[in-house]
Amino acid sequence: AQxxxxxxxxxxxxxxxxxxxxxxxxxxxxxxxxxxYKQPPSxxxxxxxxxxxxxxxxxxxxxxxxxxxxxxxxxxLKISDSQLGDAAMYFCLPTGANNLFFxxxxxxxxxx
Amino acid sequence: xxxxxxxxRNRITKTGKRIxxxxxxxxxxxxMYWYRQDPGLGLRLIYYSFDVKDINKxxxxxxxSVSRQAQAKFSLSLESAIPNQTALYFCATSDHTxTQYFxxxxxxxxx
Numbered sequence: 001a002q003x004x005x006x007x008x009x010x011x012x013x014x015x016x017x018x019x020x021x022x023x024x025x026x027x028x029x030x031x032x033x034x035x036x037y038k039q040p041p042s043x044x045x046x047x048x049x050x051x052x053x054x055x056x057x058x059x060x061x062x063x064x065x066x067x068x069x070x071x072x073x074x075x076x077l078k079i080s081d082s083q084l085g086d087a088a089m090y091f092c093l094p095t096g097a098n099n100l101f102f103x104x105x106x107x108x109x110x111x112x
Numbered sequence: 113x114x115x116x117x118x119x120x121r122n123r124i125t126k127t128g129k130r131i132x133x134x135x136x137x138x139x140x141x142x143x144m145y146w147y148r149q150d151p152g153l154g155l156r157l158i159y160y161s162f163d164v165k166d167i168n169k170x171x172x173x174x175x176x177s178v179s180r181q182a183q184a185k186f187s188l189s190l191e192s193a194i195p196n197q198t199a200l201y202f203c204a205t206s207d208h209t210x211t212q213y214f215x216x217x218x219x220x221x222x223x
Binding site for chain 2: 093
């Protein structure tokens with residue numbers, strides 16, 4: 001079974017600063033996708049960013065970017081210029097082989 | 113209108129009752145999923161379906177069953193609900209890139 005580890009249960013960041021959330025995973029697949037989702041208090045699951053494992057270039061979406069290290073099976077999320085609306089639970093999700101295992105999440109607090 | 117809808121949004125029931133949660137989607141995706149979320153445990157996969165005739169167990173299928181009535185509809189049943197099935201349940205669809213598109217969730221409480 002695939003395992004996903006988010007080693008930071010809670011993180012905090014000052015508004016306008018940068019924060020990095022970590023995720024490591026274990027998979028035997030060579031071709032797969034990786035995602036970060038956020039879940040604000042509304043409980044809706046919202047896609048933040050997607051990375052294709054076969055691409056060496058790290059994905060970027062506005063203030064969100066990833067550091068994908070395929071050999072190390074590491075997929076971290078960097079949030080730049082943090083905003084109050086970024087406060088949420090963040091979940092890492094690697095996919096592949098018909099298995100979908102979410103990490104246990106990191107709760108991000110943004111301090112005004 | 114939302115692309116993925118779930119009914120009901122909230123449900124309180126008693127131990128032993130049969131419960132059905134319904135999911136509909138207008139995204140035209142073949143793949144649909146049911147997850148449950150418990151506090152501190154993230155989301156765990158219950159069942160998934162790649163098309164109407166293809167249904168597969170996920171990580172935690174015991175105590176649950178599903179029905180894929182059409183491409184757009186995927187329902188989850190608890191044949192005899194028990195208190196430890198109290199959780200937040202999400203339906204999702206995906207495209208060929210595995211990108212998950214979630215419904216708003218159903219909060220189920222089993223007393």
